[in-house]
Amino acid sequence: MNPHRLAACVTVAAVFAASLPFSAEAADNYELRKKVVRLSGIMNVTEDNGPVSRGEYAQMLVNASTYKQVALQASATAVFSDVPAGSSQASAVRIACENGWMVGYLGGQFRPDQQITLQEAVRGILALLGYTDEDFSGNQINGRWAEYGYLELGENIGKEPLEVLTQSDCVNLFYNLLCAKTTGGRDYCTVLGYELSEDGEVNPLTIADNELKGPKVVKKNYTLDDYLPFKVSEATFYLDGQMSSLERVKQAKQDGFVVIYYNTNTKTVWVYSVNGESGLEGTNMVAVKGEISGIFYSSTNVMNPSVVMLEEYGDAEFRLRDSDVQFAFSIYGELQVGDQVILICEKSGGSDGTDSYTVTDYIEY
DSSP states (O other), X not given: OOTTSOOGGGGHHHHTTTTSOOOSOOTTOHHHHHHHHHHXXXXXXXXXXXXXXXXXXXXXXXXXXXXXXXXXXXXXXXXXXXXOTTSTTHXXXXXXXXXXXXXXXXXXXXXXXXXXXXXXXHHHHHHHTTOOGGGSOSOHHHHHHHHHHHTTTTXXXXXXXXXXXXXXXXXXXXXXXXXXXXXXXXXXXXXTTOOBOTTSSBOHHHHHTTTEEEEEEEETTSOGGGTOSSOGGGOEEEETTEEEOHHHHHHHHTTSEEEEEEETTTTEEEEEEBTTOSSOTTOOEEEEEEEEEEEEEETTEEEEEEEEEEXXXXXXXXXXXXXXXXXXXXXXXXXXXXXXXXXXXXXEEOTTSOEEEEEEEEEEO
């Protein structure tokens, strides 16, 4: 990597400003919690009030543990009669039960399609924190419920033990898990390589920053499989700042090229299409390609450039917001007038009908 260029992971807060709008929001902000849980790869929320089955919950537990990569492998054995070896949930169910996170029913059944209750879910969460049966003398169920309350794992949930959980309940439960301490006194989020911020909340930038790769240009004649170290079928996609599908990403790539960033830990891929022409409403992240026609400095700072212009975009100004991007276009950097570049930008429309661009990252092309 060019020594004058900071790694993409250092500028992640800028690159994903639109798709990861995190600030010092309160922990009870559900949208923040949902983004953290989604980015960590624990679960993908499709419907806040949607039901959660026991099989799905087993997968969530595994995704929130160090067993995640192991669970991606197909299970060769059927532990329960109603979870065949070829089931997509077989590995997760086996791991969850072998580790005591969940238990089956009499008759060798797991009942993977049955909705998960809070009481069942609490067992798994406490097990991830290091609690075992030996930690709860007497009535195991009451002991776990008391510890659940003491650790504040039920924040923003408000349900009784035998009530079934929705996807939003699981978002809150797993977010609370990430903020909780293990029996060894360790913040649980650090088990997954993340950090808590000073106010005791999960720092989402440490999730997005973990093993982040990019930017990479995927040309029209290439596929995402040529660039990603994991299967696209297992990935979560964001297209131009919004959560999307692989099909929409493929459509966007038909325009010629897309720019991608990806996180190998969470199998998350951020895709930016040419000029944001993905067909998605409300998008504000774009990738633009062109020849540098001008680099301009403000009158108050003659060392750091503030605006770049591209030949193909006429009078449009591409504002340079961050110091590492400014450095790349300065007299000390590697970019100059006449070079071909791809700029990753935040795009916004002005009151006069013109578009405004703020550059968050770049690729020398």
